[in-house]
Amino acid sequence: MLTIYKCKNFNKTGKILLPSKWRNQFGLLPGRLADLRFDQNQIVIKKANLDSTHNKRLISENGSIHIPKELQSLLDISEEEEYCLFIDKENKCFVLRLISLEN
Structure with missing residues (x-):
């Protein structure tokens, strides 16, 4: 089940801040790699x-x-587009969705 964390505008650098409470629980610590994958408009x-072939950052x-x-292109996200960051505790991940796709 997804829990909404925060909604804000996507910035031109393409960086988003992951909340530390869940970042630590999910093993996404500074200096470690994360998989980023596009899945169903998110x-x-x-x-x-x-071993995965997903984007790594x-x-x-x-x-x-x-x-x-x-x-960003797959999600059709542009500068200053509004997005929401969700917490998925069950799957230990974050989910980024555009506001326009929420409706």
């Missing part, structure tokens, strides 16, 4: 499986992650 951010020192341009 981006799923999860602890990296080194490092978690920055402050807990942010860069959403690659190819995933």
Whole structure:
């Protein structure tokens, strides 16, 4: 089950901040890799499986992650587009969705 964390505008750098409480629980610690995959009009951010072929990104020192341009294109996300970040405790991941796709 998804729990909404926060909605805000997507910035031009493509970085989003992952909340530390869940980041730690999900094993998404600074300096570690995360898998980012496009799935049904959303981006799923999860602890990296080194055998997967999903996009991989490092978690920055402050807990942010860069959403690659190819995933931004698939989601049709543009600068200043509003998105929501959801927490999926059961699957230990974050889910990013555009507001317009929520309705």
